[in-house]
Amino acid sequence: MSGESVKLLGYWASPFALRVKWALKLKEIEYQYVEEDLPNKSPLLLRYNPVHKRVPVLVHDGKPVAESLIILEYIDETWKHNPILPQDPYERAQARFWAGFIDEKCVPAIMSAFTNQGEEKEKAAKEARENLKTLESALGGKDFFGGETVGFVDIAAGWIGLWARNVEEIAEVNLIDAETMPLLNAWFGRVLEAPVLKECVPPRDKLLEHNRGFHKILTAASS
Amino acid sequence: MSAEDVVLLDCWVSPFCMRVKIALEEKGIQYEERAEDLFGGKSELLLTSNPIYTKVPVLVHKGKPVCESSIIVGYVDETWASPPLLPSSPYARAQAKFQADYIDKKLFDAGSSIWRTKGEAQEVAVKDFIEVLKQLEKFLGDKDFFGGDSFGFVDIITIGITSWFSAYEIFGNFKVEDHAPKLSAWINRCMQRKTVAKVIPDPEKVYEFVINLKKMMGFE
Numbered sequence: 001m002s003g004e005s006v007k008l009l010g011y012w013a014s015p016f017a018l019r020v021k022w023a024l025k026l027k028e029i030e031y032q033y034v035e036e037d038l039p040n041k042s043p044l045l046l047r048y049n050p051v052h053k054r055v056p057v058l059v060h061d062g063k064p065v066a067e068s069l070i071i072l073e074y075i076d077e078t079w080k081h082n083p084i085l086p087q088d089p090y091e092r093a094q095a096r097f098w099a100g101f102i103d104e105k106c107v108p109a110i111m112s113a114f115t116n117q118g119e120e121k122e123k124a125a126k127e128a129r130e131n132l133k134t135l136e137s138a139l140g141g142k143d144f145f146g147g148e149t150v151g152f153v154d155i156a157a158g159w160i161g162l163w164a165r166n167v168e169e170i171a172e173v174n175l176i177d178a179e180t181m182p183l184l185n186a187w188f189g190r191v192l193e194a195p196v197l198k199e200c201v202p203p204r205d206k207l208l209e210h211n212r213g214f215h216k217i218l219t220a221a222s223s
Numbered sequence: 224m225s226a227e228d229v230v231l232l233d234c235w236v237s238p239f240c241m242r243v244k245i246a247l248e249e250k251g252i253q254y255e256e257r258a259e260d261l262f263g264g265k266s267e268l269l270l271t272s273n274p275i276y277t278k279v280p281v282l283v284h285k286g287k288p289v290c291e292s293s294i295i296v297g298y299v300d301e302t303w304a305s306p307p308l309l310p311s312s313p314y315a316r317a318q319a320k321f322q323a324d325y326i327d328k329k330l331f332d333a334g335s336s337i338w339r340t341k342g343e344a345q346e347v348a349v350k351d352f353i354e355v356l357k358q359l360e361k362f363l364g365d366k367d368f369f370g371g372d373s374f375g376f377v378d379i380i381t382i383g384i385t386s387w388f389s390a391y392e393i394f395g396n397f398k399v400e401d402h403a404p405k406l407s408a409w410i411n412r413c414m415q416r417k418t419v420a421k422v423i424p425d426p427e428k429v430y431e432f433v434i435n436l437k438k439m440m441g442f443e
Binding site: 051060063065066067070071073074077078089090092093096097100101134 | 275284287289290291294295297298301302313314316317320321324325358
C-alpha cells in the first residue's frame with residue numbers, strides 16, 4: 001500500500017521476530033527490516049519498546065506494536081486479506097489458547113533443557129516432550145493447525161522445528177520424538193517447507209553455531 | 224438464551240474469575256456460576272473442560288469450554304457485541320492487549336511475592352510490586368480509565384486483583400495510595416460501577432483467605 005510505512009525491528013536469530021516476518025510475508029506486506037545488534041540495543045528499540053526493551057517491534061506509520069503474538073493480531077486486523085486467525089469466536093479462542101500454551105509451557109521447558117545440565121536437564125526435556133505431545137492433540141489429523149493453510153498457531157509454533165532440533169543436538173536431549181509424536185513431527189517438516197515461510201527461516205548452520213555459542217556461555221557460567 | 228447456555232466455573236476470591244464475571248455483567252449476559260472448591264477437590268467438569276491447566280475460570284458456552292481469563296474476556300467481547308469492551312481501531316486494540324499482557328505477566332505474581340516472603344526478601348517484593356504499580360500509572364496517564372473515557376478491557380483485566388491490595392498492604396506494611404495515587408483514584412472510580420461492585424469481594428474477606436492460604440501452604 002502506498003504512503004504506508006511498515007518497519008520491523010528484529011534480530012536474525014529470534015524466533016519471535018520470525019513469527020512476525022512470516023505474518024508480513026503471508027500478507028504480502030512490504031516492510032523495512034531493521035536488524036538490531038543485540039545485546040547492544042539501539043536507542044530506537046528502547047524508545048519504541050520502553051516496557052520490555054526487546055524485539056520484535058512492528059512500527060506502522062510511526063506507531064509501535066510490541067510482543068509477537070499481539071503483533072500478529074494487529075497485522076491480521078489491519079490487513080484483512082489472507083486471514084491468519086479464524087473468523088469464529090470459539091475457534092479464535094482456541095487458537096489464542098494454543099499460542100499461549102506454546103509461550104507459557106513449551107518455550108520455558110525447551111529453554112530449561114538448553115540451559116541446565118544433568119538431572120535438571122532431563123527433567124526439563126521430559127516436560128518439553130509432554131508439552132509437545134499435548135500440542136499435537138490440537139493438530140488432530142489436519143495438515144496445519146489452521147486447517148488446510150497456515151494459521152495463527154502454525155506461525156506461533158513453527159520455529160520450534162528449528163530451535164528444538166538445535167537444542168537436541170547441542171544439549172544432547174530428545175525433544176521432538178518422531179515415534180511418540182508422529183503427527184507433530186510431520187507438521188514441523190510441512191510448515192518449515194511451506195513456500196512463503198521457508199524463505200524467511202534463518203540459515204540453519206549459522207543458527208546452530210549461534211545457539212552453540214550461547215550454550216557454551218550458559219554452561220560455563222553454571223559450572 | 225437461558226443461563227444454562229453460559230456456565231462459569233468460578234472461585235469467589237480469584238481475580239481471574241472476577242474478570243470474566245465483570246465482562247459478562249457488562250454485556251448483560253445471564254450465566255450460571257458454579258463454585259469450584261479448589262482445595263477440596265476439583266469437579267469432573269473442571270477436569271474435563273480444562274485438562275491442561277485444571278484452573279478456573281472456565282467459561283462453558285453451549286457445552287464448549289473456553290479457558291484462560293484474558294482469552295475468555297476476548298471471547299465474550301467477540302460473541303456478544305454490545306457494549307464493546309475493546310476499542311475499535313487495531314492500534315488501540317494492540318495497546319490494550321499489550322497492557323493486559325503486562326498485567327497478566329507481572330501484577331498477580333508481584334503481589335503474591337509479598338505475602339510469601341519475610342524480612343529483606345519481602346522488602347524487595349514490596350519494591351518490585353510498587354514498580355509494577357508505577358508502570359500501570361504510566362499506562363493510565365491522566366485518563367479516567369485505561370482505555371480512555373469509558374470502562375473497558377484493560378480495566379476489567381486489572382480491577383479484580385485490587386481486591387487483594389489490602390492484604391498486600393497489611394503483609395508488606397505499605398499503602399498503595401502513597402506510591403500510586405492515580406491508580407488509587409482509578410480503583411475508586413471503578414468501584415462506583417454497578418457491575419464491578421457486584422463482583423469484587425470485600426477486601427477484608429480476601430485478607431482472611433490469604434491468611435488461611437499462607438497457613439495451608441506453610442508460609443508462616
